[in-house]
Amino acid sequence: MAKTEVWLRGPMEGVPVLLQPVAHALSQAREEIGVLMAGFPEALLWEKPAGLASPGFHLQHLAGVLNRLFTYAEGQQLSTQQLDTLAAEGKPPYGEYGAGVLVEIFNKQVDDCIAQLKRIDALTLSESREVGRSKLPSTVIGLYVHGAEHTMRHAGQLLVTVKVLIDNYADDLDSRLIT
Numbered sequence: 001m002a003k004t005e006v007w008l009r010g011p012m013e014g015v016p017v018l019l020q021p022v023a024h025a026l027s028q029a030r031e032e033i034g035v036l037m038a039g040f041p042e043a044l045l046w047e048k049p050a051g052l053a054s055p056g057f058h059l060q061h062l063a064g065v066l067n068r069l070f071t072y073a074e075g076q077q078l079s080t081q082q083l084d085t086l087a088a089e090g091k092p093p094y095g096e097y098g099a100g101v102l103v104e105i106f107n108k109q110v111d112d113c114i115a116q117l118k119r120i121d122a123l124t125l126s127e128s129r130e131v132g133r134s135k136l137p138s139t140v141i142g143l144y145v146h147g148a149e150h151t152m153r154h155a156g157q158l159l160v161t162v163k164v165l166i167d168n169y170a171d172d173l174d175s176r177l178i179t
Contacts, residue, residue, distance in 0.1 A: 014118040025148035057090040058158040059102035063109040073143040
């Protein structure tokens with residue numbers, strides 16, 4: 001039997017009622033991505049089937065976009081480090097950044113986001129916020145909701161990409177692992 005989806009498990013303690021859907025979506029994505037990427041072949045992490053984004057990109061982007069959107073929600077602009085991280089998305093990083101590490105980075109970002117949701121004063125949700133160098137208009141709640149929907153969109157894209165890669169490269173995988 002399938003596990004009950006996060007949003008049907010009840011409210012998350014400490015998260016304001018208006019932000020429950022955000023916390024639920026982020027937690028759901030974390031669970032689904034954890035299951036999806038368990039045992040994923042490292043040899044396929046940066047493959048781009050049909051020119052689409054690689055699983056590695058999606059994992060980097062999932063953590064990065066949440067970090068950026070939640071920074072804007074706090075009324076801050078991006079740091080040099082955040083801009084460097086953005087520029088590096090989609091590029092295989094140096095060092096031991098396999099799928100497991102990228103999933104751990106995403107999980108930590110989800111934890112940080114939920115902690116931020118627990119700290120927010122719900123009375124500030126309609127406050128204006130500026131996004132990016134162009135200082136485009138948004139609100140605190142708009143940034144949080146966009147973070148949740150963007151995460152779920154990329155989680156879905158990651159799911160399809162992983163399934164296509166596993167199905168299309170299954171026969172070829174043994175030779176990739178040997179070389």
